[in-house]
Amino acid sequence: MFRPGDILIYFCIVILIIIPLLPEQNDKNLSSRVKVIAGNSLFFFDTYKDSIYTVREGKDSVLIEVKNRMVRIKSSTCRDKYCEKKGWLKESDSGDIICMPNRIIVSFVKEGVSEIDAVTE
Amino acid sequence: MKVVEYGSRVYMIAVFSALASLLQLLEIFIIMPIPFVKIGLANAIVLFFILRKQFMIAFMVNIIRVFIGGFFSAKLFSLPFIFSISGALLSFFVMTGVFLIFRIYVSAVALSVCGAIAFNMAQYVLFMFFFDGEAVYGTTVSVIIGLSVIPGILTGVVAEILNRQDVELIKKTR
Numbered sequence: 001m002f003r004p005g006d007i008l009i010y011f012c013i014v015i016l017i018i019i020p021l022l023p024e025q026n027d028k029n030l031s032s033r034v035k036v037i038a039g040n041s042l043f044f045f046d047t048y049k050d051s052i053y054t055v056r057e058g059k060d061s062v063l064i065e066v067k068n069r070m071v072r073i074k075s076s077t078c079r080d081k082y083c084e085k086k087g088w089l090k091e092s093d094s095g096d097i098i099c100m101p102n103r104i105i106v107s108f109v110k111e112g113v114s115e116i117d118a119v120t121e
Numbered sequence: 122m123k124v125v126e127y128g129s130r131v132y133m134i135a136v137f138s139a140l141a142s143l144l145q146l147l148e149i150f151i152i153m154p155i156p157f158v159k160i161g162l163a164n165a166i167v168l169f170f171i172l173r174k175q176f177m178i179a180f181m182v183n184i185i186r187v188f189i190g191g192f193f194s195a196k197l198f199s200l201p202f203i204f205s206i207s208g209a210l211l212s213f214f215v216m217t218g219v220f221l222i223f224r225i226y227v228s229a230v231a232l233s234v235c236g237a238i239a240f241n242m243a244q245y246v247l248f249m250f251f252f253d254g255e256a257v258y259g260t261t262v263s264v265i266i267g268l269s270v271i272p273g274i275l276t277g278v279v280a281e282i283l284n285r286q287d288v289e290l291i292k293k294t295r
Contacts, residue, residue: 001228001230001278002230003226003227003228003231004226005231006228006230006231009231009234010231013234013238016262017266017267019263020259020262020263062294109236
C-alpha cells in the first residue's frame, strides 16, 4: 500500500494545498497607495513614507497623516469633525474616510489591481 | 505466455466497462458525510488496468463508463457530461503519466489520489471557465485538493486489493 515514491507525491499534494492558504502574505507584498479625491482633484500618496499632507479644497483644508502604512485625517476645517473621529484606516480595511463638507475622500488603492468590478454595455 | 489478445481485449473492455458503469451508478446510493464528494469506485477498475500496464483497456473502460453513466443518468452530452469526461480523461492521463514516471516506486493509493485530484481540478477549471470567466488558484483549489484525497485513498485501496488478486477473467478470456 505504500512505496517510496509516494512520499514525493504526498509532499507535492501538501504543498499544493498549503500555497493557496497563504493569500494574506501575497497581498501584503502588493504595494498600495493612498488615494485622495478632493473635489475634482485626485492625489496619490506613498504609504511607505510617513508624512503629513495638506489638501486644500476651496477655502477649506484638511491635514492627512500617513504613518505605518495607515492613514487618517488629522485635522479638518469642517464643523462636525466626523472625518477626524473615524481614526486610522489600515491598508487591509476596505472602507474610506470621507469628509463631506470639504468634499474629500481618502482610501487605499492597491497597485496593479483594477478598481472596476464590472462593466455593462 | 501472452495473456491478452485482440479478441479478448474487446471482451474485457465490454465486461469491465459494464462493471465500472454499474459501480458508478450504484455510488449514487452511497451517502457521503461531505457534500459533493464521491468515492469514485469505477476509477478503481481503471487504476487496476493501469497497474497491469493495459493502458488501452483502462482508457476505453474510462471513456465508455462515462458515456454509459451519462446515458443512464440522462445527462449525455450535457454540461455535467462534459465535466465528467474531461475529468475522466485528465485523471487517466495523470495516473498513467505518474505510473510511467515512477513505475514500481509508487503505490496504487498515491496514483489514485493523483487521479482524484486531476478529476476534480478538471471539473473545477471547466466550471470556472463556463460560469465565472477564469479559474483562480486560491482557497477553493486547496479545499478541492483536500477533499479529493479521502476518496482517492479509498479507491486506491480497492484497486490495490484487486491488483493483488489473481483475476481469473483476465487469464481465461478465450
